Amino acid sequence: MKKVSFFIFFLIMTATLIWVFPAFAKEKTIGIIAFQMSSETHARTANRAAEKAKALGYKVTLLNSRGSLAEHAAQIENLILSRVDGIILCMSKPVQFDAQFVQAQEAGIPVITIMSGSNPNTLFDITVNEYQVGAQAALYLLGSMNYEGKILTQRFESNTSCRIRGKLLDVVLSENSAVNVVGSHTMAKTKSWREDVHNGMGALILKNQGKFKGVWASFDAQAFIIDDILTEQGMKKGDIVMVSVDGGQEVFRRIRDKESLITATVAIPFEAMGEKAVDSIDSILNGRASKADIVKGPYLLLDAVLVDKHNVPEEGKWPW
Secondary structure (H helix, E strand, O other): OHHHHHHHHHHHHHHHHHHHHHHHOOOOEEEEEEOOOOOHHHHHHHHHHHHHHHHOOOEEEEEEOOOOHHHHHHHHHHHHHOOOOEEEEEOOOOOOOHHHHHHHHHOOOOEEEEOOOOOOOOOEEEEEOHHHHHHHHHHHHHHHOOOOEEEEEEEOOOOHHHHHHHHHHHHHHHOOOOEEEEEEEEOOOOOOHHHHHHHHHHHHHHHOOOOOOEEEEOOHHHHHHHHHHHHHOOOOOOOOEEEEEEOOHHHHHHHHOOOOOEEEEEEOOHHHHHHHHHHHHHHHHOOOOOHHHHOOOOEEEEOOEEEOOOOOOOOOOOOO
């Protein structure tokens, strides 16, 4: 009788432990930091990563560094101290935060960056081939102009991606002498960059009125400002060709809009990058894959898509 009672007690306790212990199991946490959430691309990437992580059952700590290097460093350190299971950094600055990445590595916390550049103490950076992106934008612009005429350019040298895009434009121009740059403005890295672009390009447009057939912008938000200037002056779609880079609902809307002068953009899959970062962290944390299984080298490249009137998606949809 005692043996039977003990056996029943054992079964009850075992069932209780099986039911209770998962409730006390540590919920895995992924820390996601966007360098500047006021930037649409940073926000799109970080928000989609957060959505994906929550869908997979992770607790998410989503932070915004508000463009501050000091705040970014402190947020990475705080995530390490709180013992998160993985860290995803959107548009970070790996060179400046090597000390923090070493701390994460020593703590056994995998770090994946997005559109940031590589660092030996992170797993890898998810990005696009900016050389390919730059070539796509430049060749589309020149092709639409039949490889002759004058253009204006809006550059941004302080950002690596934008700088590479500009260099590829220069390479393409060097092989096509019938296309000339008659005016170029370089955006300053300031909080009032929109005003800087408006004033700089406004002056160039006024100076070269009627002389240019194309406009090249290093990213879409610059193109929006230029588009507004030109439409206010009475220019119509088709008067010039305007090409930029990034992709998003606003630029797709303008490509569809009969009043806008924006012709095309090379769309970068920011949402897909956020999802890929989470999928990679999840596979590594759960032992399904190692870094070497996911990518060889410091960069995991996703494809960008050139979007114009022929393949622009409907409102709310994406070209991938």
